[in-house]
Amino acid sequence: MAPIPRTRGFPRWCAATCGCALLSGCMVGPDYRAPPAPQTDRYTAAPLPEQTASAPGAAGAPQRFAPGEDIPAEWWTLFHCEPLDALMRQALANSPNITAAQAALREAHENYRAQFGGSLLPSVDAQLGAQREKLNGVTFGQPGVVDELTLYNTSVNVSYKLDVFGGARRQLEGLTAQIDYQRFQLQAAYLALTANLVTAAVKEASLRAQIDATKRIATDEEQQLQVLNQQFELGGVARTAVLAQQTLVAQTRATLPPLLQSLDQVRDQLAVLAGMLPSDPGLPEFRLEMFSLPQTLPVSLPSSLVKQRPDILASEALLHQASAQVGVATAAMYPQITLSASYGTEALTPAGLFQSANTVWNIGANLLQPIFRGGQLRAQKRAAVAAYEQAGAQYRETVLLAFQNVADSLRALDHDATGLKAQTDAWRAASDSLTLTRGQYRVGGVSYLALLDAQRQYQQTVVSLAQAQASRYADTAALFQALGGGWWNAPAPATEPTSH
Structure with missing residues (x-):
């Protein structure tokens, strides 16, 4: 570094402190590096099939896994349900959780701006004052002299704390990580809202299918009861x-009231997710036939998952923030240098403030080197290191859980398709068995107990079939949620503030 030239009227100490300012590029503490992605090329222990099994009906269409393909930002539109799309737009516009997350992001930006202006830029203050004083001559060695006066003063004060060891910049680094955290929390709120709304809509459709099936079964059983009453009156069957x-x-x-209660609850949930009161009208009704099953399922590469899941990215931001706090705690152990200066006037009358003879000024520098704090600073650094290690462990746990979510969703889709095919076969067999048993019972070929058993089996398969159909839609939504929901493909808000 070239020596600082001597300048007339420029004190030596000022040249030295300017030299210290040039060292502000030094930052103590660790430089953050993002953790590497897990070294794996698949989510499940066994390879997935190219596509799922198929079954009759719209919910039984085979689904093809497409590794490496990207997820659209509005992934719920793949179900081709216009009432769902309309309700989703309303939910995204009115959700209190989204509004709260947006406000938290703005707060993080403003905290950064406040810290940036207060730590890296000089503080300049203007001061104007007036003070009435009574002076006693004893203070100046002149007993018996007493005087009263009014002192007026104006000044401009400048103070600047040199960030020689990077403590302030590490603090700003932590606030930048906090901005990232709140941004990913906002994306997580979007993802949770959209996934919960799709899941609730599918659940409503499933409950309606179960209720309709149960009512049809009850009607058939009541008709059978009328036949038995007639036979009993004729002496053909026992009481x-x-x-x-x-x-x-x-x-x-008796199975209807719990289903109706669940339907009412999921309807209330849908209203709240959409930012509406449960009593508000206009909430659409959802049925399974309103949904189309996405036949191509984009599956992100495992190496990309850590860059897509909002919870992983938010956890990494906390890890970055903890790393910066280690630097803040380390910098607190080094000297702190502060420059200050003021310029103004003092006078006994307001008019005198404008006279050059009443000018006053001062300039100074302060160096603070902690020597003994009872182990406080070292303990704070060790605590920051421990917090960083904790954040690292929590990040790894978040990554593991994310990969588990994806693996569970992929396996669920595969098993759902197989289960729906088996459930469809069971429903067909139970339906054929009930039809055959009823015919045989009419001609006396089987006992009433055989008919009763056939009715119960058919009832169980009808309800289970509706549940199996809904599971394919719900687990498809769960896969999109587990993979991050495609938020990175959405256009960035034009009004989002920047951190610099």
Whole structure:
């Protein structure tokens, strides 16, 4: 470094402190480096099939896994349900969680700006004052002299703390990481809202299918009960057969109130997710036939997942912030240099403030070197290091859970397709069995107990089939959520503030 030239009227100490200022590029503490992505090329232990099994019906279409393909930002539109799309737009516009996350992001930006202006830039203050004083001559060695006066003063004060060891810049680095954290929390709020709304809509459709199926079954069983009553009156069956059928009808009817309660609850959930009161009208009704099953499932590469999941990115931002705090704690152990200066006037009258003879000024420098703090500073640094290690462990846990979510979702889709095919076969067999058993019962070929058993099996398969169909839609949404939801493909808000 070239020597600083001597300048007339420029004190030596000022030249020295300017030289210290040139050292402000030095920052103590660790330089943050993002953790590497897990070294794996797949999510599951066994390779996935190229596509899932197929079954009859819209919910039984085979789904093809497309490794490496990207996810659209508005992934829910792949279900081709316009009422869902409209409700989603309303939810994104009215959700209090989204509004709160946006406000938290703005707060993080403003905290950064406040810290930047207060730590890296000089502080300049203007001061104007007036003070009435009574002076006693004893203070000046002149007993008996007493005087009263009014002192007026104006001044401009400048103070600047040199960030020689990078403590302030590490603090700003931590605030930048906090901005990143809040940004990814906002994306996580978007993802949670969209996924929860799709899942709730599918659940409503599933409940409606189960309710409709249960009502049809109850109607069939009531018709069978009428037939048995007629046979009983003619002496063709025993009273026990009629009572058994009455019990079956009552049991079937008893399953409706819990289903209706669940439907009411999921409807209330949908209203709240959309930013509406449960009593507000206009909430659409969802049925399974309103959804189309996405037949191509984009599956992000494992190396890309850590850059897509908002929870992973938010956890990494906390790790970055903890790393910066180690630098802040380290810098606190080094000397702190502050420059200050003031210029103004003092006078006994307001008019005298404008006279050059009343000018006053001062310039100074202060160096603070901690010597003994009872181990406080070293303990604070060790605490910052421990917090960094904790954040690192939490980040690794978040990554592991994210990969588990994706693996579970992929396996669920594969098993859902196989399960729906088996459930469809079971429903067909139970339907054929019930039709055949009813015919045989009419001609006396089987006992009433055989008919009762066939009715129960058919009822179970109908409800299970509706649940299996809904699982394919719900787990498809769960996969999109597990992969991050495609938020990185959405256009950036034009009004989003910058941190610099």
